[in-house]
Amino acid sequence: MSSRYEPRRVEEKWQQIWAQRRLFEAGEDPSRPKYYVLEMFPYPSGRIHMGHVRNYTIGDVVARYKRMQGFNILHPMGWDAFGLPAENAAMARGLHPANWTYDNIDYMRRQLKALGYSYDWPRELATCDPEYYRWEQLVFIEMYRRGLAYKKKAPVNWCPKCETVLANEQVEGGCCWRCDSEVSLKELEQWFFKITAYADELLADLDVLAHWPERVLTMQRNWIGKSLGAEIFFPLKDGGEPITVFTTRQDTLWGATFMSLAPEHPLALSLAQGTPQEAAVRAFVDHWRAQDRSRGVLEELTKEGVFTGRYCLNPVSGWEMPIYVANFVLMEYGTGAVMAVPAHDQRDFEFAQKYGLPIRVVIQPPGEELRAGDLKAAYEDEGVLVNSGSFSSLASAPAREAIAAFLEETGRGRRAAHFRLRDWLISRQRYWGAPIPIIYCEKCGMTPVPEQDLPVKLPLDVSPTGEGGSPLAHLPSFTNVPCPLCGGPARREVDTMDTFVESSWYFLRYACADYREGPLDRKRVDYWLPVDQYIGGIEHAVLHLLYARFFTKVLRDLGLARIDEPFTRLLTQGMVLKDGAKMAKSKGNVVDPEYMISEYGTDTTRLFLLFAAPPERDLEWSDQGVLGGHRFLHRLWTLAQNLLPDLKKAQPYQGSGSDLPPGLGEFRQKVHQTIQKVTGDIEDRFHFNTAIAAVMELINAFYQAVEELAPEEKALPVFREALEAVLQLLYPMVPHITEELWENLGYNTSLQLAPWPQAQAEALVETARTVVIQINGKVRSRISVPASHSDQQVQDAALDDPVVQKWLKGQPPRRVVVARGKLVNIVI
Numbered sequence: 001m002s003s004r005y006e007p008r009r010v011e012e013k014w015q016q017i018w019a020q021r022r023l024f025e026a027g028e029d030p031s032r033p034k035y036y037v038l039e040m041f042p043y044p045s046g047r048i049h050m051g052h053v054r055n056y057t058i059g060d061v062v063a064r065y066k067r068m069q070g071f072n073i074l075h076p077m078g079w080d081a082f083g084l085p086a087e088n089a090a091m092a093r094g095l096h097p098a099n100w101t102y103d104n105i106d107y108m109r110r111q112l113k114a115l116g117y118s119y120d121w122p123r124e125l126a127t128c129d130p131e132y133y134r135w136e137q138l139v140f141i142e143m144y145r146r147g148l149a150y151k152k153k154a155p156v157n158w159c160p161k162c163e164t165v166l167a168n169e170q171v172e173g174g175c176c177w178r179c180d181s182e183v184s185l186k187e188l189e190q191w192f193f194k195i196t197a198y199a200d201e202l203l204a205d206l207d208v209l210a211h212w213p214e215r216v217l218t219m220q221r222n223w224i225g226k227s228l229g230a231e232i233f234f235p236l237k238d239g240g241e242p243i244t245v246f247t248t249r250q251d252t253l254w255g256a257t258f259m260s261l262a263p264e265h266p267l268a269l270s271l272a273q274g275t276p277q278e279a280a281v282r283a284f285v286d287h288w289r290a291q292d293r294s295r296g297v298l299e300e301l302t303k304e305g306v307f308t309g310r311y312c313l314n315p316v317s318g319w320e321m322p323i324y325v326a327n328f329v330l331m332e333y334g335t336g337a338v339m340a341v342p343a344h345d346q347r348d349f350e351f352a353q354k355y356g357l358p359i360r361v362v363i364q365p366p367g368e369e370l371r372a373g374d375l376k377a378a379y380e381d382e383g384v385l386v387n388s389g390s391f392s393s394l395a396s397a398p399a400r401e402a403i404a405a406f407l408e409e410t411g412r413g414r415r416a417a418h419f420r421l422r423d424w425l426i427s428r429q430r431y432w433g434a435p436i437p438i439i440y441c442e443k444c445g446m447t448p449v450p451e452q453d454l455p456v457k458l459p460l461d462v463s464p465t466g467e468g469g470s471p472l473a474h475l476p477s478f479t480n481v482p483c484p485l486c487g488g489p490a491r492r493e494v495d496t497m498d499t500f501v502e503s504s505w506y507f508l509r510y511a512c513a514d515y516r517e518g519p520l521d522r523k524r525v526d527y528w529l530p531v532d533q534y535i536g537g538i539e540h541a542v543l544h545l546l547y548a549r550f551f552t553k554v555l556r557d558l559g560l561a562r563i564d565e566p567f568t569r570l571l572t573q574g575m576v577l578k579d580g581a582k583m584a585k586s587k588g589n590v591v592d593p594e595y596m597i598s599e600y601g602t603d604t605t606r607l608f609l610l611f612a613a614p615p616e617r618d619l620e621w622s623d624q625g626v627l628g629g630h631r632f633l634h635r636l637w638t639l640a641q642n643l644l645p646d647l648k649k650a651q652p653y654q655g656s657g658s659d660l661p662p663g664l665g666e667f668r669q670k671v672h673q674t675i676q677k678v679t680g681d682i683e684d685r686f687h688f689n690t691a692i693a694a695v696m697e698l699i700n701a702f703y704q705a706v707e708e709l710a711p712e713e714k715a716l717p718v719f720r721e722a723l724e725a726v727l728q729l730l731y732p733m734v735p736h737i738t739e740e741l742w743e744n745l746g747y748n749t750s751l752q753l754a755p756w757p758q759a760q761a762e763a764l765v766e767t768a769r770t771v772v773i774q775i776n777g778k779v780r781s782r783i784s785v786p787a788s789h790s791d792q793q794v795q796d797a798a799l800d801d802p803v804v805q806k807w808l809k810g811q812p813p814r815r816v817v818v819a820r821g822k823l824v825n826i827v828i
Helices: 007-021 050-068 084-092 097-114 130-145 195-208 214-224 250-255 266-272 278-289 346-355 396-410 506-512 522-528 543-557 593-599 602-611 623-647 662-685 688-709 715-730 735-744 791-800 802-808
Strands: 034-039 072-074 149-159 164-166 184-193 226-234 243-247 258-261 305-313 320-326 337-340 413-419 438-441 445-448 480-482 489-492 531-537 567-573 576-578 768-775 778-786 815-819 823-827
Touching: 007 097, 007 593, 007 602, 007 735, 034 050, 034 522, 050 072, 050 531, 050 567, 050 576, 050 593, 050 602, 050 662, 084 097, 097 593, 130 149, 130 445, 130 506, 130 543, 184 278, 195 214, 195 226, 195 543, 214 543, 214 567, 226 250, 226 337, 226 396, 243 250, 243 258, 243 337, 250 396, 258 266, 258 305, 258 346, 266 278, 266 305, 278 305, 278 320, 305 346, 320 337, 320 346, 337 346, 396 413, 506 522, 506 543, 543 567, 593 602, 602 623, 602 688, 602 735, 623 688, 623 715, 623 735, 662 688, 662 715, 662 768, 662 778, 688 715, 715 735, 768 791, 768 802, 778 791, 778 802, 791 802, 791 815, 791 823, 802 823
Parallel strands: 034 072, 034 531, 258 320, 531 567, 768 823
Antiparallel strands: 149 164, 149 184, 226 243, 226 413, 258 337, 305 320, 438 445, 438 489, 480 489, 768 778, 815 823
């Protein structure tokens, strides 16, 4: 046993012991309550950063705390290993993505183990492993058979030089981020998952997620975006299929004076074909399809459009309505066609004024009369209908219901609910991803790969260059296969799956990572799922969390799981900042976790990240804060080492406290108040910062008690009880130093196997309190008095104190002030 605190020696020792004893490997045990804690798994970028460390430390505290409470803990780790960033990073270094990825996984695994996390490493998985994505391919095939995976043409950002689809984030100023070629929108056959089939359930089940942040729930509700209204059919003037419009304001239908189409709308080009406007429409469409027209950007755009040369008819008034293609209409909302009501929609109003289009008032505000020629802006609120046929004089709300019924009765429309949510495009024309298990045969058409031929392995004997599209398309040994139905020549699908697919079900696979008979072992999945506590960044509030919820429901409907929702509780931790900004190499404000471990130790690093801020708040890095945490651990070590020779001979105090002298009883009360405080802070709010602060206060009180109470006969059992409680309370946060001191106390089993301390009710009842005595403003003494003492009794006891008597020298004090029964100030 060393009397000097040496963090690295202690930490390496206990990490080896934990691994040897396999303390964190989980198994199903129906006799114990289970608890599944999971942090969002990392992309193997090469190095762990402080954001990772904070995220995983929070999860590790929860896992260790719950394990001490008697829960059967599942706490796994793996790697989100596919995707474009790995492909690009590998190409930049002249490496194969597989080599780059697996080398990074090896390095990051070593880093995680050095941080002492209590992971069940035998369950480790990497999503680029064929033994993982083979089951994903099988699920894809089952979804395909049920119509939940389908292929259709869709407009995509296309780089002609790289010959690949680009994500919106990869288009910079209308050009490819990699080669600066001008990007165009191209219609390509793409694979989709039909997430919209679950839109109602995804929306409704948000109401059962009581332990998710309201901010995340709101973001998902807005993303799903359910709107109730009507679909209205606008006939073309010269015949053909009518244009279907969705609106939530059918009460304004008589005010619709023109039609606006999104540039991506299939009719945008076809309507203009053969008209004098054809060239102008094509140029407009090509231009605006390549621009960023996200909702935030649209608010700032100047409203622009082009006439298609065609007209439709207002289905209730019969008025001719010119059809425009407009830059402010989004294909992703409604049907991509908007009935423009300039008197009652500000965007339509601005557009109508710019292009000289008619404005008709059909809603009057209470007590006012609007005239179209006098409008300076659109009136968008509700009111009373005018100029609306038989519906005039109705208020907006009842008019909407009456008009919807009228449209249905006359075949001009129908009641409808629309969602902002769109089906999930999963096709990627890049190499480093899971192959889509589909085969194309000229005779038999499209057919899934037979189950016995899975996995369709991603070939590793190619080196992607980023040019000429995916190298899979140019690899005959991959593409050329016999048709599984007729045996004739056929070809494989060369698109790979969006990496979000892999991260949408990994948490289920952890429950049965060694299962080889199918995607999931239903018995084990039903035991462990749902995840009880999920932890990750707010940036995943919509896409990952929404896709994971969708995929869970699909797997449930395939009979592979029974749960409806994957994550019971969600914690979105804040970022780690330095100098007021998120850590980044480009800003020169990165703190390397490996440096922290070598300089201060893992426990100090963990302690600072937990103490500096509540987990949901951003954390500002502070070198002084790190030093403060390091000093605290040294104080704990020194206190324990000074007491160990005597405490090893004592047993923890077991009584009620009634037999203890006042000062000792008061210290023991402080111990149990701290147990109660730390338990509440962790259990109720995960406020580890205030929990640690409470233990720091207890350590201060401990030093004072040792100084003042050590001669007491009953002090050693109470001190042993106190030190054991301190080690148990701090163990989830700083497990290495506490394990070492626990062993120093004489225990030969891991502190992980010790129960979480319980606050004794009788110890929490205040029976005595310490009173600080100041003489002329300086602390001169402390006394212990019964908690029931009045201020007068406290004053009398203070004046009787021998130290005070010495200062008074037989003279009465000039003044005595008692503050809150805990401070006596004597002026002499």
